[in-house]
Amino acid sequence: MTQTDLITRRERLLGPAYRLFYDEPAHFVRGEGVWLYDAAGDAYLDVYNNVASLGHCHPRIALAITRQVETLNTHTRYLHETILDCAETLLATLPDHIDRVMFTCSGSEANDLAVRIAEAYTGRTGIIVTELAYHGVTQAVSQMSPSLGEGVVRGPHIFTVPSPLRFSSETRAAGFAQAMDDVIARMTKAGFPPALFICDTLFSSDGVISDPAGFLKPAVERVQAAGGLFVADEVQAGFGRTGEAMWGFQRHGLSPDLVSMGKPMGNGHPVAGIAMRAELIEEFGKKSRYFNTFGGNPVSCAAALAVLNVIAEDELMVNVRQVGAYLTDGLRTLGDESKAVGEVRGAGLFFGVDIVTDGQPDGDRARRIVNHLRQHKVLISATGQQGNVLKIRPPLVFRPEHADRLMAALSRAVSHP
Amino acid sequence: MTQTDLITRRERLLGPAYRLFYDEPAHFVRGEGVWLYDAAGDAYLDVYNNVASLGHCHPRIALAITRQVETLNTHTRYLHETILDCAETLLATLPDHIDRVMFTCSGSEANDLAVRIAEAYTGRTGIIVTELAYHGVTQAVSQMSPSLGEGVVRGPHIFTVPSPLRFSSETRAAGFAQAMDDVIARMTKAGFPPALFICDTLFSSDGVISDPAGFLKPAVERVQAAGGLFVADEVQAGFGRTGEAMWGFQRHGLSPDLVSMGKPMGNGHPVAGIAMRAELIEEFGKKSRYFNTFGGNPVSCAAALAVLNVIAEDELMVNVRQVGAYLTDGLRTLGDESKAVGEVRGAGLFFGVDIVTDGQPDGDRARRIVNHLRQHKVLISATGQQGNVLKIRPPLVFRPEHADRLMAALSRAVSHP
Structure with a gap:
């Protein structure tokens, strides 16, 4: 069944109060740790999950x-x-x-x-x-x-x-x-x-x-x-x-x-x-x-x-502090390098990153970044009054190598027009 | 841990808004089909369950x-x-x-x-x-x-x-x-x-x-x-x-x-x-x-x-009709035999049985019957304005032999003072 078929069927059965993430909605069939897999077997890095907080299918x-x-x-x-x-x-x-x-x-x-x-x-x-x-x-x-x-x-x-x-x-x-x-x-x-x-x-x-x-x-x-x-x-x-x-x-x-x-x-x-x-x-x-x-x-x-x-x-709070500090550094560095990135807020493994254009909140740009990341198989979302705050919230088992992958993709996404 | 310990611990951790069934609360550790088992391995017939409606641990x-x-x-x-x-x-x-x-x-x-x-x-x-x-x-x-x-x-x-x-x-x-x-x-x-x-x-x-x-x-x-x-x-x-x-x-x-x-x-x-x-x-x-x-x-x-x-x-609705009819007959017959049993209402495998004394609703008697049954390892409850209506609601997989066991126990319970 194609994505389009699924979306049509969903509208027919569930109605319009349900919303889907992303301009191109995602369809996952399997999860493991920080990864979600689509029907083609492609792996997506889940950086937006405080439900399966210990990792998928722990x-x-x-x-x-x-x-x-x-x-x-x-x-x-x-x-x-x-x-x-x-x-x-x-x-x-x-x-x-x-x-x-x-x-x-x-x-x-x-x-x-x-x-x-x-x-x-x-x-x-x-x-x-x-x-x-x-x-x-x-x-x-x-x-x-x-x-x-x-x-x-x-x-x-x-x-x-x-x-x-x-x-x-x-x-x-x-x-x-x-x-x-x-x-x-x-x-x-x-x-x-x-x-x-x-x-x-x-x-x-x-x-x-x-x-x-x-x-x-x-x-x-x-x-x-x-x-x-x-x-x-x-x-x-x-x-x-x-x-x-x-x-x-x-x-x-x-x-x-x-x-x-x-x-x-x-x-x-x-x-x-x-x-x-x-x-x-x-x-x-x-x-x-x-x-x-x-x-x-x-x-x-x-x-x-x-x-x-x-x-x-598993002393997960130790991991949260360590990887959280590592990600904070990465996000702050990105903020120094990119004019699109404003204030970085957060604690542990929960970040809000302001996206701005000429110093002003830019919700459209945040939306484009979120969707660009999704196309490159990294999952985050946005929040805030103008929808201009990237919401980054990986599972507590996120490791430095996952952070590196996120930062590489995010760095490309913010520099994308 | 004894029942008393469990109850004390429960009050200390969960507080008083939680209620327990029965004068002597029940403690089950395993379930299978229409049966619940206590820590001693004794089997209780579950005639009050429209949650595990297909039977426990299906x-x-x-x-x-x-x-x-x-x-x-x-x-x-x-x-x-x-x-x-x-x-x-x-x-x-x-x-x-x-x-x-x-x-x-x-x-x-x-x-x-x-x-x-x-x-x-x-x-x-x-x-x-x-x-x-x-x-x-x-x-x-x-x-x-x-x-x-x-x-x-x-x-x-x-x-x-x-x-x-x-x-x-x-x-x-x-x-x-x-x-x-x-x-x-x-x-x-x-x-x-x-x-x-x-x-x-x-x-x-x-x-x-x-x-x-x-x-x-x-x-x-x-x-x-x-x-x-x-x-x-x-x-x-x-x-x-x-x-x-x-x-x-x-x-x-x-x-x-x-x-x-x-x-x-x-x-x-x-x-x-x-x-x-x-x-x-x-x-x-x-x-x-x-x-x-x-x-x-x-x-x-x-x-x-x-x-x-x-x-x-599994055509469970066929079973519900058959065993429901069988139980209806049994409950009506009990009503003919016992002055404590008034009107029998219900459909399928859901019954309300009025308990009366001299023709008047008797909630205390219903409560005694419910607790007598629990002591004899059959689980039902009571409902209604005066609490005088036995609520009998077995899983949909209830069989005639389970109905026989219920009726035998119920017959003894209603004749008990």
Whole structure:
């Protein structure tokens, strides 16, 4: 079946709300480590994957899933040890005050549950997100995701703060805190005092904003002082992505009330969750039971437990720091050599690279670079307000030789008209 | 680790919103077909499972998952054939006018997306559910789930109709239609004309209400005539559960606008979806993209495709009809013999059995029966307003000899004081 046939069939069966990557969509049939293979057997370097974060088809994760699928798959209304082993291993990576975890199938469900828990605990409904936030696709959290566009109607309880990217690196901490003060005052006046502030601790959809580490702290403390909870959305930044810490909020020295997680948690298997302070779920549990049919099932927990073990045993965060530093050097050097490359931001193996023309954001050029790379079998994407920020996010098992291949292709792509 | 240790550990790690089945919770370590095994190797007959609906650890489903996990697991922004094969096979089981499908991870996400699509299409927000409905756990659909209790605050856009069980079998169609007329009038007056009416086509949480087949039709037509959409929630009744048809709405001769599905779709693997008329998703797709990281991934679709194939190739609906009829006879005979057993409702392999004392609903007695059965290694549950309806829902591969074992145990349990 040709690409065109597949696309036609897809439109006929799935409809238009699904989007495909790239001007020439990609069709992969096999994956292994950092590589994806098309039907012709050609290998593509996957530099845009924080789901199969340990590499495609990681044998230990595949084995954990296979064994459990062949043994038992039930739910949380029966006792099972794997959910407890998984919860315990997960909570050991989090600060002591985060001591309960609940499992869902997706990051969307995790953030949605965080909202329900925060509302039950605070008795408030006001929510603060950044101006280009993305937190998921349920009705509640799609409203909290301005990056989905104007088509998603927002309730009056949702308030936005400017992206931290609007402040220079030097003024970011103070500027963002002042913006938070302003929005808290505005929403309180409007009758929606904050139940929660949620952010992706790497601000992926806002254009990747990582530094200076700690800049988030004053703003978060403002929310907590005003009686709101802070939800660290670690779907993007969690599970060792930054190399410096298991969780993105730790880079900023934050003390979150809830921590949501998803994408890389099962290396592609649908598992996600929300960890929190015990008293939050005590309050929620009094008011409502929570049963998620697939959430926390033995197979999902076996996958998640294996992921946690591989990150620790293979010392992947060391690799993230080393290869991350190597890539940072490469990207900065490219920035020195090419006028198309502006600021390079990021932490560990997550980069945002501004593409500019005459110093101005150039989304079209970023799009051309992304598609040029795809034609040369290197997979990345773009993000940010103008779509001009290259989003580079390889698996945690990325090695220096992969970085070299990326940099060679990227160097050609940015010099291409 | 003892049961008590497991329970203590669970409370310490997961918190109080999770509930366990049975006065003495069960701990299973292995499953096969209709059997679950505890750590001592004792076999329990699973008569309460519409997730592992083809039987625990079905070898063809396990193989489909294993193969795909070892080959490739990506997402819907790349082309992949399995999602298309799965969508095509699924849509072939649905009426012609239902011609698009979108994939999610859970029935909650499917119903949540149905709400978003219905709101985008109708420009309305009013929602009708039955008084004891259950449609999931996201913020939007937990509000549409009065069976979760008063602790879940409902928005002013959610309206309830009485359970069809409030009408006698003879007056059910007309009475439920009249109730629908009344609620449509009330909500329209309140400024919330109906965007949608959603119901489980077997009314599981309302006490299992199956007959007379067709009773739902006049009420659904009232909603559609008033400009609202009808969402058939097939999470419980779908995938051949009733034996008479692949989908519960077909028993009632209904023409739904959207069909949501979940639990048995991947025989335990987290996959769910929403099928609908093309024009509904056209409207939604104009306003917003939809990307669900794990929804429709190759592994989930391989599992769902295998489930559809097994149901067809093993002619499981024939088995459901045969063993369902056999069990119906057995339950009716038990009803004739025991004063504790009142009305027996259901279709295929899904039964609601009223437990009564002196003709009145007796939830305590139902609870004792459920726990007595668990002590004798037969697993069922209870539902309904007073919790007095035994919910009997074996896997579709249940055989007459399993039915005999259930009936023998149930007969002893109902005669036990």
